[in-house]
Amino acid sequence: MTETTWIIAGAWISAGLTIFLFSFLYKDNPFFKMAEHLYLGAGMGWWFQVYLYSIWKPKVFEPLLGGDFFVLIPALLGLSLVTQFIPKISWISRYGFTFMMGYGAGMEIPAKLSTDFMSQIAGTIMPFSLMASMSGFDILNALIVAAGTICVLFYFFFSVEHKGSVKKISNVGIYFLMIYFGAAFGNTVMARFSLLYGRFDDLNTSAAASNFYATQIILAAIAAYFLIHSFMGKKGQAEEAH
Amino acid sequence: MAKTKTLAVLIAFFLAAGAASAAPAGKTASVPAIAGFTADDMPYDAGNALLLRWPDGQYGADTVYRVFLSTAAAGGWVHADEFKAADREAKAIPLPFWAWEPLPGELAVKLEIGALVGELKSGSDVKVKAAAYRNDKLIAESLAVTAQIRGNWFRLDRLNNLILLTVIVIAFFWAVSHAKRKGLFIRRIAGLDAIDEAIGRSTEMGKPIFYVPGIGQMSTISTIASTFILGEVAKKVAAYDSQIKVPHYDPVVMTVAKEVVKQSYLEAGRPDSYREDLNFFVSHDQFSYAASVDGMISREKPAAIFFMGYFMAESLLLAEVGSTTGAIQIAGTDVEHQLPFFFTACDYTLIGEELYAAGAYLSKEPMLVSALKVQDLGKLVVMVSVAVGGVLVAVGAKMNWDNLVQVVLTLFKAY
Known part of the structure; x- marks a missing residue:
């Protein structure tokens, strides 16, 4: 096959799989199922080779071949997890899990302490250190941030029942949260739209004459399938009614 | 005599030359x-x-x-x-x-x-x-x-972090002891009451419950919290003789979840109802996992879906499809930027720390309740520190008390 043929085949596969997955927006159908299972298999295959070539080969096989037998310790701990599949020796996996939990806790606790406590407090009170040179607006801004921090934390305070004035403070915290969530929602939606534009751009490229109108033909075929399926479904229902 | 003089001159010359060569490069007299x-x-x-x-x-x-x-x-x-x-x-x-x-x-x-x-x-x-x-x-x-140059074993500059950690550890042990003896109060968490409703509905309809633990690894805090909630949900499912399906992204999480669900069925007195395939592996690729779970949800039309754990871009893909099937959806994650999507597509959403609290609230397990209490203590420390520290720094800055400002800021310095 020539390079041009490969490019055309790629355009048909790309457009086809995109349209098959988008067809789920209408309803579940065999084309979606096919694309779904292909995606699942391709995804697994991809990660298998990533683990093989990015982890096992450079971090286990090659050091072992080079005489570094220390890598056997983490490798065996990792392999111990696989013993879960053999009930009689599944207890061995506890060593791997214990190591992971201990390692994870050791890594997380100091980092969280630093970011969730110290940085939070320091970041909130830091603007007040410029009080002598702050404008009224800057002071208001710093106060809003500090008040927002306290109110939001109050919302997540589980040791007291949220009633009366505590509930009011907590409600203010919810307003702060909702403002943040609204901004995050808009931000993420914009990012998703850029992904959608990317797909549309790809479909547009595949729709060119040089690609033998891949997008239009696949779209038309899918539409025809849904029409025929719908017609046959109605016919079947009518026959059942008789 | 002449020989002695010559020798002295030579010695002086060599000494001078040695001193010159020992001087640092580039230095001039x-x-x-x-x-x-x-x-x-x-x-x-x-x-x-x-x-x-x-x-x-x-x-x-x-x-x-x-x-x-x-x-x-x-x-x-x-x-x-x-x-x-x-x-x-x-x-x-x-x-x-x-x-x-x-x-x-x-x-x-x-x-x-x-x-x-x-x-x-x-x-x-x-x-x-x-x-x-x-x-x-x-x-x-x-x-x-x-x-x-030498590496140091002890970071004295992080002493403030160590002191805080020590206080937290001591508070934790105190809380565990107190929780075991007298129990500790946790306020009601809206959204968790809906769990019974969701499981009851699925039992009445004879449809399964999907529990989606997200794409976090076992070291992710939200995934750990999710496994605790899964334990309580599975216990209720077993008690009601309903069905639960737990599709997994991470094989390690699946292994832990299997043990959790099995234990829940045992505690509910229904070990006969437990099956190994209640927890099953789907894919370790984010979007193929989402596509596959979406397909399952749309085909099996579960009565209730739980999204509890760590979610990224797949959150809306999953929740939206669940919403179109008419299932009761209860979600919870600590990934702030995914929460808005759960708000829009789910019936109840546990926000951030509520997810951590949910496991403790449902199980009343002294260790979990104590952990929650210590978190509350931490929040109290932050609230008081922000209020008091803010006032001190503001007053210090206004009055030009630089030392006070520096001391307060340094106390809360992160690394």
């Missing part, structure tokens, strides 16, 4: 030495920096200093730093007041060796010298000083 120049290992670091110190004010404010270093590996002198005297006052060294006492009128330079000549082993010798310039003309130069 007419340039005075920078007095008091010292180099030591940078304290409380991983062993990749030196601390250089010398008295300021020897050559005027417009002096520019250049620092050079030399290692056995690098050879020759490497230009390491250049600065004006005012830019390297000792008080600018990034160490807190309990770990560093800057002397007035002293210059101090933290020299990161790794960035200049690559990583060196602990104990390596590094030769350094400083030169003073005015109008790009050398006016003084220090003698070359050798210092060893």
Whole structure:
């Protein structure tokens, strides 16, 4: 096959799989199922080779071949997890899990302490250190941030029942949260739209004459399938009614 | 006599030559030495920096200093730093007041060796010298000083973090002891009451419940919280003799979830209803996992779906499809930027810390309740510190009490 043929085949596969997955927006159908299972298999295959070539080969096989037998310790701990599949020796996996939990806790606790406590407090009170040179607006801004921090934390305070004035403070915290969530929602939606534009751009490229109108033909075929399926479904229902 | 004179001249010549060759590179006889120049290992670091110190004010404010270093590996002198005297006052060294006492009128330079000549082993010798310039003309130069870089086991500069950690650990043990003896109060969490409703609905409809633990690994806090909630949900499912399906992204999480669900069925007195395939692996690829779970949801039309754990871009893909099937959806995650999507597509959403609290609230397990109490203590510390610290810093800044401002800010310094 020539390079041009490969490019055309790629355009048909790309457009086809995109349209098959988008067809789920209408309803579940065999084309979606096919694309779904292909995606699942391709995804697994991809990660298998990533683990093989990015982890096992450079971090286990090659050091072992080079005489570094220390890598056997983490490798065996990792392999111990696989013993879960053999009930009689599944207890061995506890060593791997214990190591992971201990390692994870050791890594997380100091980092969280630093970011969730110290940085939070320091970041909130830091603007007040410029009080002598702050404008009224800057002071208001710093106060809003500090008040927002306290109110939001109050919302997540589980040791007291949220009633009366505590509930009011907590409600203010919810307003702060909702403002943040609204901004995050808009931000993420914009990012998703850029992904959608990317797909549309790809479909547009595949729709060119040089690609033998891949997008239009696949779209038309899918539409025809849904029409025929719908017609046959109605016919079947009518026959059942008789 | 003449022989003796000649010998003395020769000896004097060789001594002079030896002294000249021992002098640092680039030094000329007419340039005075920078007095008091010292180099030591940078304290409380991983062993990749030196601390250089010398008295300021020897050559005027417009002096520019250049620092050079030399290692056995690098050879020759490497230009390491250049600065004006005012830019390297000792008080600018990034160490807190309990770990560093800057002397007035002293210059101090933290020299990161790794960035200049690559990583060196602990104990390596590094030769350094400083030169003073005015109008790009050398006016003084220090003698070359050798210092060893060493990693430190104890980070005194992080003492505030250690104290906080110690307080938290002590509070945790106290809370565990108290929770076991008397129990601890946790306020009602809206959204968790809906769990019974969701399981009851699925039992009445004879449809399965999907419990989606997200794409986090077992070390992710939200995934750990999710497994606790899964345990309680599975217990209720077993008690109602309903069905639960748990599709997994991570094989390790699946292994843990299997044990959790199995234990829940045992505790509910229904070990006969437990099947190994209640937890099943789908894919370790984010979007193929989402596509596959979407397909299952749309085909099996579950009565209730739980999204509890760590979610990223697949959150809306999953929740939207669940919503179109008419299932009751209860979600919970600590990934803030995914929460809006759960708000829009789910019936109930646990926000951030509520997810952590949910496991404790449902199980009343003393360890979990204690952990929640300690988290509350932490929040209280933050709230009080922000309020009191903010006032102190504001007053200090307004009244020009710089020491007070610095002490308060340093106390809350993160690393």
